[in-house]
Amino acid sequence: MQPDEQPRSARRRPSADEARRGRSPRRGADVGSLAPAEQEAQAKDLCLRLLTDRARSRSELSKKLTDKGFDGEVIDRVLDRLAEVKLVDDAAFAAQWVHSRHTYSxxxxxxxxxxxxxxxVAPEVAAGALDQIDGDDERARATELVRRKLRTASLDFEVDGPGGRxxxxxxxxxRLVSMLARxxxxxxxxxxxxxxxxxQAGSAVDELLD
Known part of the structure; x- marks a missing residue:
């Protein structure tokens, strides 16, 4: 026996809890062959890692778990339990998504x-989240985008082309309307x-086109 080897009986075995909370199955492993309890533990761990990255809808998590091969009943049980503790909440997710994407993007x-x-996200849930943006909010944000574009963008026009100014x-x-439409x-x-x-920009726009 080599000095750095240990007898097989002396090697430390992982505890049941460590095994249950271990890393997700290797790529290509058939998680469907695992016992339901082990599947649930693996599925929950995967969901928690995904939610650490960013908030996600129930549908997003379900698709990730399905792609990994988890059983449908296991997926439903895990997501139901996460919903009970508000870690999965489509209404909160939608409200956060709308606020962030409208404000920052x-x-x-x-x-x-x-x-x-x-x-x-279900249409009725999405509608509730979108209600936080009214017509005045949307117009104000569109105005900000146009003003910023006029201040900073390189619009690259051929001023001497046919038709003049x-x-x-x-x-x-x-071009600006297309930007808003996108x-x-x-x-x-x-x-x-x-x-x-x-x-309102008046002469500043004329200078931009000159």
Whole structure:
């Protein structure tokens, strides 16, 4: 026997609790072959790691567990228990998502509704979260985006092109409206906000186009 070897009987075996709370099954392992209790422990650990990264909807967690091969009944039990302690709460998730994405990413309600749908949030839950943004809030955020774009963006227009300054101003309007549309703002509101801001900007916009 080599000096650094130990008899098999002397090697420390992991406790049952350590085994239960151990790492997730190896890639390619068939978690469906595990006993239900062990499946539940592994599924719960995976959910807690995912939730540490960021808040997630129930549908997102369910899909992750399904992709890992966990049994459907096990998934439901684990998610039900996490919901009981409010670690899984689609209403809270949706409200947080809407606030964050509207405030920090400048997304409009239409874009936010689509994002919540891709996250598997029920329409009625999504609607409740979106209600925190009213028309005035949405217009104010769109206005901020246009003002910031006018201050900082390199709009790269060919000022000497056909049509002169009027053509360039129209092109600027279309570009700003398209920017808002990509973020999920209504077209009518977008046109109104852009024209209002360009009118207020006045000579500053003329200098931008010169």
């Amino acid at each position: 400048g997304k409009g309600k239409r874009a936010l509704a689509m994002e919540l749908r891709t996250k598997g 009027s053509s360039e101003r129209d092109r600027l309007v279309r 973020r999920g703002y209504p077209q009518g509101m977008s046109f109104d906000v852009v024209k209002t801001e360009l009118a």
